[in-house]
Amino acid sequence: MDKVIGIDLGTTNSCVAVFESKGPVVIPNRGGYQTTPSIVAFAENGKRLVGHIAKRQAVTNATNTIFGVKRLVGRRFQSPEVTKTLDIVPYSIEEAEDGACMVRAGGRSFTVQEISAFVLMEMKKIAEDYLGEEVVKAVVTVPAYFNDNQRAATKQAGQVAGLDVIRIINEPTAAALAYGMERSETRNLAVFDLGGGTFDVSALAIQEGVFEVVSTSGDTFLGGTDFDGRIIDYLAESFLAQHGINLREDKVALQRLREAAENAKCELSFKRTVEVTLPFIATKDGQPIHLQQSLSRARFEELVGDLVDRCIEISRNTLESAGLNPTDVNEVLLVGGQTRTPLVQAKVEDYFGRAVSKGINPDEVVALGAAFQGQALVDEGMEMLLLDVTPMSLGIATVGGGVSTLIPKNTTIPTQKSHSFTTVHDNQSAVKIVVLQGESGKAAENQLLGEFLLSGIRPAPKGVPDIEVTFAIDADGIVSVKARDADTGKEQSITVAMSGGLSDADLQRMIDERVDYMVQEKEQESVQELVYKVETLHQKVLDLLPSAEAVITGEQLHAIMDTLSEAKGAMNSRDETALRSSYSRLNEAHGSLAGADI
Amino acid sequence: MADPRLRPSLSPVDPTASGDVEPVEEYDDFEEFELDDDAVGVAGTFFDDVLSNPSMPAVPAAIPEHIDSRANPEDDGIDLRSDQRMAIDVASDGIENKTFYEILLLPRSADEKAIKRAYYKLSKEYHPDKFYRKTLGPYKEKLEVIFNKVNEAYRVLSDIEGRGDYDMLVFGKDGKDAASPTEATATVNFVPDAVKKKNAATEAKKGMSARATAAGGKVRKGQKAKFLQDFQKQLASNIARGRKHMTMGEGAMDKGAFAEAATHFQMAMTMDPRNKRAKIMFKRAQATSRNTRAEEHYNVAQQALLSEDMKRAAESMQKAVDCKPTKGKYYNEFGKLISEHTLQQRVGLELLRKAVELEPRNVEYTMDLAKAYEELGMPSNAVRAYERVLHLDSKRSVAAKALKRLR
Structure with a gap:
């Protein structure tokens, strides 16, 4: 059976796990860390860096270091969320032709899917190094409140990374899987998942291996990054008031500020107060200025109180639509690094009226659950079934800007719903259908998934054609549409252009580029090896030369000296052919010298 | 070994099946032949059992291979055993016309826990994940339809208000089980009953649409109202299909195709679970089919012995x-x-x-x-x-x- 890995593709950190005989385990990266920063950077020599190595050089290479790209996945450049992001990241975000986001780094533009793919490739590599075999199949997690565009984009990122994403599952659900497998009794579980960039809350009923998600909700733009943002603003504002300099305008200073804010936040989870010190953060009149500011936990809680309240409010709505009272919940599971903040824990415990469960590391539980689900899909013997739901209502725009809901939110997936369409004019040959996702009654206030044209309708008086359009949401939460002429039974060919999705051609180009990059990297590796070999041999010849000089002819010596300088040139040029010929000539020289010496 | x-x-x-009495003739012992419930599975007595015992397994674990009359169904490249195929066929056949209770294989009196248990059980059998990346051919769509319906049934019946509305729509105000297709077929006053029901339902629909508007026009309410509109059609279709299967089954019996007949009678039972005749005929056809098949196998064995093909x-x-x-x-x-x-x-x-x-x-x-x-x-x-x-x-x-x- 093929190994399936579970990948938690996080906003700030990613984690990979695999199912082993006793259950899922987290795979540490080469540095020994259980999680890997979701950061991609491009060094000056064009080399791509991912993970800790990218994070370490972020301050010195701020504009070419891309982080938090998950907040852009599947979003339009013009959306308010992206506008908000523009101000706080040092790298630049551009608008693609189709309205999606592109990020610029290393002298070129990348789609968001590509950047995510680089992180996924790193996670794949971590797993392969650990398992000692190629890994292709993966279950990738997304926030429960991700819409169709965001899910589809994540799946495409997996494709670009060379992964067969056998399932996209929701993060809180994954956490519940990892947490609930060991227990058998029937219970209601609430998962409160506050990660780096997103917030989800899900209510589940668990019984005899069946995990039924009853209700889910969230905010894909609410997470630890926003907590950091509040600290950054606080520090920057007081620095502005003190020195008249806005640190947010200086990309390097902003990056340092961001790191300091994150550290301060983490320390405040177990300290009452922290000192933030950033020497040489700016210059004024040629004089260096340092940032020195203390931040108390009380002050921090004041800064972020409304963010936590929003999470609680969303939790309240979720339980209500599940028909549950807080007291009906048997267990509350905290997921995501941001739930380490004492204020978050306190407010959650207050709302649910019970202590939260902290059994599993909140950074790892999602990847573990994903590995579980992967195993359950490929292993028929596993008695586990996940009944997940669609987080948003799916509908179509109606005349006058309204919405007609086809699949209400919290419907168990996979699901499908058929709807009949007809024409409003005689001999009308096409009908345009606008697909939306969201809860608002107004079309404009929902997420636009795409528009498609039902074309090739046979000529008939208005109202006569009966075209049955089936909207399906698969187990990944991804929407598809197919149409059938109910009279003739003929399948209609329709084109559904989802915004922000990659075309097949684009996808293929990215996959080719990945392969090229890997080949290139391999070549570079082998050239580097060759250089080492030449270098070693070069040294050996040099070592032998003084003692051998007496016994060889002048001609021979000349030839050897030529070989040596040639090898030096080959090492500098890194030209493979030159390196190879130098190596064989060095070998000859080494042989003759060694022979002569005896 | x-x-x-x-x-x-x-x-x-079962020792009572043959006892000390030697069966004299090979083919006519089906009347005494008592089928064990495991073998009868979904078709035999399940409906009665389910009605009296909500904890009974909702769907048979496996339907015995004997029922399947097709020759080598595994040769078509579909990754399903014949029992799985049969289970899917039986569950999907006529599903559009079944009540939500029939879909979940539950009695009307089922409580919340039983509904949930039935839903989980059926999900474990029909959720597409249980057939992940298998070649399913025509069964793919059937499974999708089943799971979709099971979900819909659960969603409505697990919501107290939704279930009340649904019961009123389908079974009328008195809550009497007027939805049984058998009763409708059996009684002459089929039309007046239907009219009564229609009236009751129209009233209910009025009330529902008013509420639906108040609730912001939720789709689910609309779906339930639609169910009523289709109801007459469903009843008639159910009955017609059941009858068609009975006729086809009898035809097959006449031709001596007992396995095929058993399948038809089983279908007829599914369409109309209280059709006692279908049940009897099913048992008879199945028993005969078994006898015939057993004798066929025996003859093959004898011939093989003659040609010394021991395996x-x-x-x-x-x-x-x-x-x-x-x-x-x-x-x-x-x-x-x-x-x-x-x-x-x-x-x-x-x-x-x-x-x-x-x-x-x-x-x-x-x-x-x-x-x-x-x-x-x-x-x-x-x-x-x-x-x-x-x-x-x-x-x-x-x-x-x-x-x-x-x-």
């Missing part, structure tokens, strides 16, 4: 035994085959013993068993068996001689 299929005593046999003979004999595990003849012949042609004397002995157990008054079978005991060096057992032979037929000199020898 090399082949686990050659293990004797394959299924528990094939053993396989066919095994099939005959599987088809008709209440018949001593097959066990006896199988036992002799094994004893004479293999080294698995013990297995042969077990089979011979089984034959005697099933038909204790058969002298030949008892004689064969006695010989086998003697050959295997089990004299006290052999003595008892020879004694039994003499008791059944005092003129058996072979048995008397053997007894003398052994004593």
